[in-house]
Amino acid sequence: MPEVRFSIRWPDGAEESCYSPSTAIxxxxxxxxxxxxxxxxxxxxxxxxxxxxxxxxxxxxxCSSALDQLNKIESTASLQPANGEVTCLSMT
Structure with missing residues (x-):
């Protein structure tokens, strides 16, 4: 099953590399x-x-890695301004 790495930029300007175990993302x-x-x-x-x-x-x-990634996204999102925007920079 091909994995996907996707990079995002949070509203505060921080960039993060994220993981999905499948192309479903x-x-x-x-x-x-x-x-x-x-x-x-x-x-x-x-x-x-x-x-x-x-x-x-x-x-x-x-896949515990997918669920861990989701927990990280939800946790980081809770610290961001509610009216902020997230940019998906890349998917590989």
Whole structure:
């Protein structure tokens, strides 16, 4: 299952490299696109759960790395201005 690394820029200007165990995330986030903070978190949540579910279908267990990444995104998002925007810089 091909993994995807995606880089984001938070509203405070910090950049972060994120991980998805599957290309499923590409259905929810697009490189070069900017999202309102709440929408970004929801899209990341949906995409990372979908990616984890794909791992579970193939290997019989959820992907803890995808869920850890989601927890990190949700935690960082809670420290950002609510009206901020997140940019997806790249997906590889």
């Amino acid at each position: 590409k259905r929810h986030l697009e490189a070069g696109r900017t999202y309102p903070l709440g929408e970004f978190v929801e899209r990341a949540r949906t995409g990372l759960h979908e990616a984890s579910d794909r791992v579970a279908e193939k290997f019989g267990f959820a």
